[in-house]
Amino acid sequence: MSAGPPPGAPSGPGLGPDDVRDRPERWKVVEESTAFTGHVFNVRRDRVEMPAGPGGGTEVVGRDVIEHLGSVGVLALDDRDRVLMLRQYRHPVERLLWETPAGLRDVAGEPLHVLAQRELLEEAGYRAARWDTLADVFPSSGMSNERCRIFLARDVAPVPAEEIDFERVHEEADMPAVWVPLDEAVRKVLAGDVHNMIACVGILAVHAARAAGYRDLRPVDAPED
Structure with missing residues (x-):
């Protein structure tokens, strides 16, 4: 059996590890039409x-393309290294999923970190004093142009219910919350107990960031490439 190429060897013509960075590209589109128009996509x-x-x-x-509003996610970490997780019904997959706070980019011109602060408050009832950019992902790039920025929120504190001017309805009407130790959350991702993309990426990313002393995190208002 072949041992494979040596570490660091190029895997493509003239390409190496330093080339691994996503970049804009658009192949020629000879025809474009709208197949469906909806509220979110x-x-x-x-x-x-x-x-x-x-x-x-x-x-x-x-190629069919889902044109999506985009989204943000929030990985809230308390001073005991616990991750805030919410349970929400997701009809397309017919499951109750454990997730982190998240929301759509449905307010034109709203800065992404302001949206993230609002979602953490409305969905979970918390505010955070420290915010960083944790990860940028395309959740389903084979079919959708949705972009999601995941933020890390620290120095969190609960907000009294009377200060929250938001009514939760439909899937958000009953969302129990649990604080999960980060190491346990990582184990749950690797065990297949947690499936939500934002939660999985956020948990693994903050675990890696913590191991590096949070040195490589981008500022909260870092531009999206």
Whole structure:
């Protein structure tokens, strides 16, 4: 059995570890139409010019794109290194999922960290004195253009219920909250007990960030590439 390439060896023509950074790119779209228009997302149907294969040339293929408002997530960590998690019903997957506070980018021009602060307050009833950018992800890049920024919130404190001007309805009407030790939360992700993308990425990212002394975190208002 082959031992594989040595550590650090390029895995593509002229490429190495230093090249691993996502960058903007747009292949030629020869036709575009709208297949569905909804409240949170639309579905766009593109015909895209793509490589035909090893023989060279190009061919035009169809791709459906979910145009999404975008979202933010909040990984709230208390002074005992516990993660705030909420349970919410998610109809598309027919499950009660343990998640972290999150919300849609549905207010035009609202800074992302302000949205994150609002979601932490409205969904969980907490404020945080310290905020950092934890991770930026495309949750389902094969079908959607949704962008999600996950923030790390620390120095958290509860807010009295009478100070929260928000009514929870539908899926948010009953969301129990639990503070989970970070190491235990990591084990739950790796065991398959937690499935929500924002929760999984946030938990693993903050675990790595803590191991590095939180030195590499970006500021709360870091630009999105």
